[in-house]
Amino acid sequence: MPLLSLKDAVARHVRDGQTLALEGFTHLIPFAAAHEVLRQGRRDLHLVRMTPDLVYDQMIGAGCARALTFSWGGNPGVGSLHRLRDAVENGWPRSLAITEHSHAGMATAYTAGASRLPFGLLRGYAGTDLPAVNGQIRSVTCPYTGESIATVPALRPDVTILHAQRADRRGNVLLRGIVGAQREAALAATTLLVTVEEVADDLQSDLNAFVLPHFVVTAVSQVPGGAWPSYAHGYYARDNAFYQEWDEIARDRATFTAWMDRHVLGTTDHAAFLRSLQAARPAEVAGGDGR
Amino acid sequence: MSAPPWTADEMMTVAAARLLWDGCVCFVGIGLPSAAANLARQTHAPGLVLVYESGTIGSRPDVLPLSIGDGELAETATAVVSLPEIFAYWLQGGRIDVGFLGAAQIDRFGNLNSTVIGDYASPRTRLPGAGGAPEIATHAKRTFVLLKQSPRSFVPRLDFRTSVGFGDGGGSRTRLRSPGQGPQAVITDCGLLKPEPLTGELRLVALFENVGVEAARKATGWPLDVADPLEALAPPTDEELRVLRDLQERTSRAHRRPVPLPV
Numbered sequence: 001m002p003l004l005s006l007k008d009a010v011a012r013h014v015r016d017g018q019t020l021a022l023e024g025f026t027h028l029i030p031f032a033a034a035h036e037v038l039r040q041g042r043r044d045l046h047l048v049r050m051t052p053d054l055v056y057d058q059m060i061g062a063g064c065a066r067a068l069t070f071s072w073g074g075n076p077g078v079g080s081l082h083r084l085r086d087a088v089e090n091g092w093p094r095s096l097a098i099t100e101h102s103h104a105g106m107a108t109a110y111t112a113g114a115s116r117l118p119f120g121l122l123r124g125y126a127g128t129d130l131p132a133v134n135g136q137i138r139s140v141t142c143p144y145t146g147e148s149i150a151t152v153p154a155l156r157p158d159v160t161i162l163h164a165q166r167a168d169r170r171g172n173v174l175l176r177g178i179v180g181a182q183r184e185a186a187l188a189a190t191t192l193l194v195t196v197e198e199v200a201d202d203l204q205s206d207l208n209a210f211v212l213p214h215f216v217v218t219a220v221s222q223v224p225g226g227a228w229p230s231y232a233h234g235y236y237a238r239d240n241a242f243y244q245e246w247d248e249i250a251r252d253r254a255t256f257t258a259w260m261d262r263h264v265l266g267t268t269d270h271a272a273f274l275r276s277l278q279a280a281r282p283a284e285v286a287g288g289d290g291r
Numbered sequence: 292m293s294a295p296p297w298t299a300d301e302m303m304t305v306a307a308a309r310l311l312w313d314g315c316v317c318f319v320g321i322g323l324p325s326a327a328a329n330l331a332r333q334t335h336a337p338g339l340v341l342v343y344e345s346g347t348i349g350s351r352p353d354v355l356p357l358s359i360g361d362g363e364l365a366e367t368a369t370a371v372v373s374l375p376e377i378f379a380y381w382l383q384g385g386r387i388d389v390g391f392l393g394a395a396q397i398d399r400f401g402n403l404n405s406t407v408i409g410d411y412a413s414p415r416t417r418l419p420g421a422g423g424a425p426e427i428a429t430h431a432k433r434t435f436v437l438l439k440q441s442p443r444s445f446v447p448r449l450d451f452r453t454s455v456g457f458g459d460g461g462g463s464r465t466r467l468r469s470p471g472q473g474p475q476a477v478i479t480d481c482g483l484l485k486p487e488p489l490t491g492e493l494r495l496v497a498l499f500e501n502v503g504v505e506a507a508r509k510a511t512g513w514p515l516d517v518a519d520p521l522e523a524l525a526p527p528t529d530e531e532l533r534v535l536r537d538l539q540e541r542t543s544r545a546h547r548r549p550v551p552l553p554v
Contacts, residue, residue: 025345025374026360050374051422074419076358077321081419088417100406102421103344104378111375123383124426126467127402127455133411147468178345178360181374225553233362236553240357240546274554281552 003171006195006221007269010036013191013218014159021048021157021189022055025180026076027233029055030163032226032270033195038062039265048157050106050181054229054246057081058264061256063093069155070098071106078243082250092253100134105152110181112154113188125150160189163227164212165234167196168203171214177233179210186212195223197235223270295501297527299439299480301535302499304330305527307391307437307478316340316388318427321359323437324391329355330535342387344423346372355542378423382430385470390431392424392454392474396446397438399513400463400491401456401474403428404449411451421453428454433475440479440510447513457491464491481507482524487516497522 004012014020014037022030034055037045046067047056054075059065061083073084087096101109104124112120121140131137131150139148162182164175173194175182186192194212199222205211226232229239229246249259263280267273295302300323307327311317313336319328329352332339341350345360349369356364365371372381381387394403395418405424409415428434434456438444456474457464464473473491477484482498494516495507500523508515527535 026358027345027362027365070420072420072422073417076360077356080417085417089414100420102425103374103423104383104426107375107378122379122426123468123470124429126429126469127452127458127463128421128425129406129411129452130421130425177362177365178347178371179373180345180360183373184375228553231362232553233365237550238358238361239550239552240361241549243357244546271554274552278552278554281549 002219003169003199004219004221006032006036006223009193009219009221010040013193014040014042016042017044018158019046019048021155021160021185023049023160023162023180023182023185024227024230025050025178026053026238027178027180027231028163028175028182028227029053029230030161030195030226031055031228031230032223032273033161033163033193034059035264035270035273038064048155050103051076052081052084054081054243057083057246057250058260060084060087060096061093061250062260065096066094067097067099069101069106071101071103075243075247078247082247083256086253099136100130101137101152102130105137105150106155107181107184109152109155110184110188112152113156114184117154119151119153121149121151123149155188157185157189159191159193160185161193161195162186163195163232165197165232166203167194167199167220169199169201171217171220172203173212173217173220174203174205175210175212183210183212187216191218192216193219193221195221195226197224197226197232198222225274226270228274295526297532301527301532303437303478303480304535305531306483306524307435308334308531310435310476311336311339311389314338314340316342316386318342318344318382318387318390318431320344320391320393320423321356322393324393325355326535326538327437328391329538330531333534333538334531342377342381344377346374346377348372348381353541354545355538357546378426382423382426385430385432387427387431388433390427390434390471392427392434392436394436394438394453396444396449397436397477398446398449399493400458400460401436401477401486401493402449402452402458403436403454403456404451406451406453408450424454428456428473429469429471431471433472436474436477438477438479440481440507442510442512445511445513457486460491481510492516494518495521497524499524500526
């Protein structure tokens, strides 16, 4: 498990056309890695994520995705993901093929992928229109009871990318707090890249802690602040004010493109991205008052 | 009639909070449901167990979360579990007493659309989609729906059926083998609707004061079934409004507060 710079990790392991899952349910969303994928100009990606969130709004709006598999595509508590909507409603900047699940369906599909099963089962989707628009949602008859149970095919991303709080020098990775479907998305993938807040000699994990052992981790990159504007529990809070600001930034194609050009594509790495945002903030906001 | 000294959102939130009982295990979404559940917890139901779909069980937040996974939900929780676990063991496992749902459209059988307005392949408005809703609608022992009433939202035919209430009516829900009892209350800015036990069709059973039955009919895209007599929903009390407004004020201050960049 090599400790790599994020630039090297993405350059070595992310290819055009791949299926990529950047997971993290509200918490620990790997924004820095997404931005690096954009800086390196990867194209034609199939993006997989339960909640596209701002991270995929940015990637879709930047035109790197040909397809999206998801289960809830909004800006939580704020409203629409305007770039996602523009792609689905108007094909801008390119058309986007969507495969749509419920959260339970997608969690089940990741679990099947992690278990190397061809499909997963759930008691769900019955009576809804989702199977009519997603042909992957089917059913089997239970061999014991005769009941019809919904099935979803396993999700097997080429590359899953996560952000976590800490790794040790062997590459064991520790996550704390809301952990979403990260374990399943990690183990379902062929390649697992992780960015972390810090690399330490000792993981300092409790028994039963959420640890991804080094032999399933392809590369670890230390990227402090790598989940901003989502959060890393114990390190920094979710920037709810920015999630609200995003509504304005992303509503308009030109405003969005200018923001991405200036802060993401116009910077060399995540530290420079954060500095560029800091410089754009009014002084009284830049200081902040903690949380 | 003059406008009352509270908003429609406040009225709906208070009415929803009153439907929750002490000790009830409640699966909460963001927005009005989260406000209602936390209002109930801070008034008549201190033992209410809030379960957020991000996997936090027993959260006791001091301010309302902006997202379903704000850090405070985890910090104040009894337990934090993964998403596959929350959906498989806790929701599908039948541990949830009440699930709250919202939507863009509802039909007369309490089925919900949160996916698209217009045609799926070329939608007029692309909505966020299913999220946890279809399985909450299936598995929670009962669901409460919060939705403002208008001909655009109370429609004769959904553009897309994201979550099932009573399906096509009659015994349709039973035939789908959905374990939960389905939508047992729909709280709107007009009043309260409940399903007719045999058909599953929603019936207006109570009105807020200041709302007339004709207004409710006009706000409904199908011929509305109205109970006789209609009950009146008691207006929010001073105490309920005080607690709710305090909560909203703390929340809005917290969400606007600048967070220093992690530079």
